[in-house]
Amino acid sequence: MQLDKTRIAIRERELLEIYDLALVVMRVYWWKIVQAIAITAIPLTFLNAALLWSMEPDLVVDDTAGAFLVYMCCLIFLEAPLAGLPITMLLGDALFHDKPDWRRMASGLWPVVPRVFWIVAVLRAILPGMGLALIASFEDDPVAGTFLFFACCYAGILRGVRPYISEILVLERNPVFSKNKDAITVGRRSSALHQPNFGDLIIRAMAAGAFSVLLTASVVMNVFGLRGFVFGEWNWNDMFLFVWFPCALWLVVAFMTVVRFLCYLDLRIRREGWEVELVLRAEASRMKEVAG
Template sequence: MQLDQTHVAVRVRTLTEIGDLALVLLHRYPSMLLIGFLLGAWPWMIANALLLSWIPLTEAQYGLDDSEATWELIRYGTWMALLVFLQTPAAGVVTTIYLGQAVFEQKPSWRSALKISRQQFWRWFYCLGIRRLAIPVMILVALRLFQPYDTFLDITLPIIIFFVALVVRAGRPFLPEMILLEMCPLRSKNANEITLGRRARALHRPAGSDVGSRWIAVAMTLTVIFAGLFYSLVWVRGIATGYWNFGLVTLLVLYPLALWVVGGLSVVVRMIAYLDTRIRLEGWDVELAVRAEALRQFGEETGVPKVASQRPVESVPPPIPLDNAAIGESP
């Protein structure tokens, strides 16, 4: 492997260029959303349906147009959006690993990505599923099954949880990459080993304001994309069927689908932003060039195979390649 010949050329980028490269990656690897993200998201999708689908199904029996049904549907929409927001990092673990492989491999393997995600299951499930509140909130929603509407419990409380999660995630948005790609241990008896907490502080504190502001800007942009996508799906359904009201298909299928598609896009954008942050702070271009030259000079003696160079995927030349920590090595 030639470490300075990446298939996904990553360099220092502005936020708009990060979005542009995300679209380039989705064009080159469309299976990231069609297959990869679905592999990680389908258990969460089923769980959400079991927890919340009873609300629109119950209201549909009495009609979805009265005022009482309106508040119940707001309840459904609020909890569904919160759950998808909290679950997206955990649902995107396979896509994150696949993207890490795609940086250096022309044909990354879903089988390999799934294998790594299974090996790291308890680590990412604890950090992304429990500590990031996805599982606790699902338990809270389960306790509200078939309970009557309550303004505080079904509207105010989800909004409070959302803002708490927003602040936590904006402070450390790259936790999935540190767990899955850098494989930092959660804790260690070795004082010199870089644990997840130390790595998070080292990566996020020096660029805290920039990372946080970028995350908020991306979140706002993705919200606009969600609104456009959702109403586009409703429009297509209306054109195809002639039915324009918000029925069960819209509530149970189109609304969650739009949320999950935008969630999958957020995983791709976050991964590119992570790579960009690391090259800004750690100078991967210099390190990678030195390591690549060492491999070319001593590769045969060290048993490192050499491969033919590949043309990188790039939307804005010239590229500056990144370190192979993106495919699973510790920094």
């Protein structure tokens, strides 16, 4: 591994350049990215189906089918940071290696799991949202559905002002708490990275939100049309609602995770001069090898 010879050129990029680069990354690593998203998306899809299964008998009713689609969108929106963690690990490894290796990626991951559970699954409303979706699926509970909407708003605001918490957890692996007063905890690292760029992060979050909505609509309609032309099914049956629709949403999650990772690199370059740090660390490593 040579820190100054990365697979992705380390330099500042404009937002449109980042989206263009994300398409290139998707093309180069598409199979690895599919594997990575499948690790979390498959079990989460089964879990979401179980949470909303009580609505299945009434999906022939348009109102119930509409509520089902909304609840499924809410669940996958909330679960997106958790589902994208394997992709983040993959891209972090692919940045410095020609061939990403799952064993190398997973090394040292176990100590991070409790932090991920607490910060991503609990504090970012994934588990509470699942509970609200389960309650809302029974009797079409409007109160639980309303709270689920507010949970999504809360999670969206957090992602707007603190978007790179997943990268901090699984790539930088800072501790949540430390007895050492000088230790860089997750909170300190997050504040140092995010607070000075609050305005830029909000603008990028708004752009990402608008783009995600358009991309989701496009992918869902293309999946619906492809299914119709191939299988001759032009209705909203259980197969589409429980399988094809979530798959389309997970594809959007995968792409936006790649975009977020590239935005994270761009922010570190702009804020911390990361490209200079990598060159210095590479030279220090070479000098150590020569001296050794």
